[in-house]
Amino acid sequence: MSSVIPTISFKIVVLGESAVGKTSVLNRYATNKFYQKIEPTIGSTNFQKTINQLDYKIKLLIWDTAGQERFHSLAQMYYRGAKGALVIYDVQNVDSFERAKEWVEELRKQGDPNVQIALVANKIDLPDHMVDKNEAIKYAKENQLLFKETSAKTGEGVTEAFISLAKSIPLEI
Ligand code: GDP
Numbered sequence: 679m680s681s682v683i684p685t686i687s688f689k690i691v692v693l694g695e696s697a698v699g700k701t702s703v704l705n706r707y708a709t710n711k712f713y714q715k716i717e718p719t720i721g722s723t724n725f726q727k728t729i730n731q732l733d734y735k736i737k738l739l740i741w742d743t744a745g746q747e748r749f750h751s752l753a754q755m756y757y758r759g760a761k762g763a764l765v766i767y768d769v770q771n772v773d774s775f776e777r778a779k780e781w782v783e784e785l786r787k788q789g790d791p792n793v794q795i796a797l798v799a800n801k802i803d804l805p806d807h808m809v810d811k812n813e814a815i816k817y818a819k820e821n822q823l824l825f826k827e828t829s830a831k832t833g834e835g836v837t838e839a840f841i842s843l844a845k846s847i848p849l850e851i
């Protein structure tokens with residue numbers, strides 16, 4: 679006797695200012711590795727990762743950028759069909775938090791109307807957090823975003839961020 683476990687697939691995109699750690703967070707989640715130095719254009723690889731739930735599997739198709747975010751424009755196809763997004767900022771970089779807000783707006787305009795978004799505060803292993811955490815939490819609440827803290831370097835919070843986002847996506851939309 680065998681039973682077939684249903685699998686549901688979601689496209690997830692990663693957004694945020696250049697150098698906030700998008701590719702690093704993905705690498706940490708997908709391969710559990712961290713690199714001190716990455717070429718900004720490395721990425722654009724799409725990862726797949728499956729989360730096993732009790733009675734179904736969630737397959738995440740995770741898209742990274744190839745550095746086009748530097749020009750503050752991403753092709754429409756990047757957003758198309760995305761059910762979830764991680765919008766990442768660097769806790770040491772206030773400007774990257776302001777940019778994250780712009781990415782959220784852009785995504786809401788260009789993307790799927792039901793896209794679920796997690797605002798991600800990355801690089802929490804570093805000292806001197808310049809972005810006010812309470813302000814970020816408040817912004818996330820007001821805009822119906824999840825709020826997650828991560829370090830791609832230590833791995834803290836990374837898996838949790840993806841799983842929370844995946845679970846927040848309605849199964850049928
Ligand atoms: P991206 O341009 O947003 O894809 O950023 P990258 O993933 O290329 O990372 C930019 C730089 O930040 C690289 O030197 C990474 O090693 C570093 N970095 C990324 N995440 C973290 C982190 O959580 N902690 C620390 N200390 N450095 C990080």
Ligand code: MG
Binds near residue numbers: 720721743
């Ligand atoms: Mg990158």
